Amino acid sequence: MNAALWICQGLLAAIFLVSGTAKISQSRERLLATGQTGIAPFPMPVVRLTAFCELLGVVGILPRLTGIAPVLTPMAAIGFGVVMIGAAASHLKLGEPWTALANIAILAVCALVAYGTLTG
Secondary structure, three states: OHHHHHHHHHHHHHHHHHHHHHHHHOOHHHHHHOOOHHHOOOOHHHHHHHHHHHHHHHHHOHHHHHOOOOOHHHHHHHHHHHHHHHHHHHHHHOOOHHHHHHHHHHHHHHHHHHHHHHHO
């Protein structure tokens, strides 16, 4: 189970590093053109704040790796889960059920990491 948790944590870190970096550095038009359609209903300050939180969450994976304040890892996973709930709702509202399903799959990984790091 420990190896699976590390793989899931790495996967979440990679997903949110890419997503957060794109959202914090690219224009609305570029984000929409590259498939980040879930941002459409939100003003750019909200998108940028979400990106900043995603990047903080990526840093939240490190405490378990270093052994310093490991409680931050499940908290980061829970935060990622909240982002995925919002993303799924946004994509459903936009009529993009397959993208929402991908968000729900990522949400499941977030739940696994949160549960696994809290109980293990």
